[in-house]
Amino acid sequence: MSKKLSLKQVEKENEIYKETIDVPIKVNGEDYTIVMYPFFSPTRIENVVNEFAKFAETAKEEKLKIKENDEIHIVHCFVIKEFTDIKFTASKKAKTIYAEFKQLINNPLYKELTNYFLKDSMDLVYEAFQNELAYFKKIEDLMSKTQQEIQNLPIENKEILLKSE
Numbered sequence: 001m002s003k004k005l006s007l008k009q010v011e012k013e014n015e016i017y018k019e020t021i022d023v024p025i026k027v028n029g030e031d032y033t034i035v036m037y038p039f040f041s042p043t044r045i046e047n048v049v050n051e052f053a054k055f056a057e058t059a060k061e062e063k064l065k066i067k068e069n070d071e072i073h074i075v076h077c078f079v080i081k082e083f084t085d086i087k088f089t090a091s092k093k094a095k096t097i098y099a100e101f102k103q104l105i106n107n108p109l110y111k112e113l114t115n116y117f118l119k120d121s122m123d124l125v126y127e128a129f130q131n132e133l134a135y136f137k138k139i140e141d142l143m144s145k146t147q148q149e150i151q152n153l154p155i156e157n158k159e160i161l162l163k164s165e
Contacts, residue, residue: 017041023084023116025109034113035085040121045128048078053132059094066098070105076114077101079125084113 016039023034037044052075059066066074081088089100104110 014041017044021116023113025112027107027109036113036116037083038116038118038121040079040083040124042124044082045125048075048082048125049128049132051078051082052129054092055094055097058092059098062094064094064098070098070102073105073110074098074101075125075129076110077104079117079122080104080110080113083117
């Protein structure tokens with residue numbers, strides 16, 4: 001006979017997400033300590049995905065060109081932003097965020113910080129992005145199928161139905 005699960009046990013297990021490590025670093029000859037969260041909670045991973053999505057949308061609106069090979073680095077920067085105590089810009093402008101991230105990406109600190117993150121935690125982030133992309137692919141396919149069905153309807157003024165706002 002198994003025991004009944006109490007949410008207190010779940011709460012106790014979730015304490016792992018509050019654990020931190022201190023990472024000593026040197027920047028411009030000065031010593032700093034960065035507080036880092038090695039274990040990523042699902043809620044905070046969702047924050048990373050949402051922040052990246054907002055950034056991508058804003059970048060599109062601003063017509064900001066982002067190099068394809070920078071995309072994974074931008075994800076890593078959002079992870080660093082979410083799971084460390086490093087101060088980042090409060091700006092919502094993609095151009096400003098991208099410029100700041102490029103500064104971090106081009107500094108040895110970036111590689112040092114990304115190496116501190118646990119592989120299992122980073123795998124959870126990658127999985128969340130893959131799930132999000134699969135979800136959007138399903139929606140895109142559904143929209144395409146719906147548009148195809150509309151095209152096949154015996155209606156004289158189809159262009160009215162397909163007009164985008």
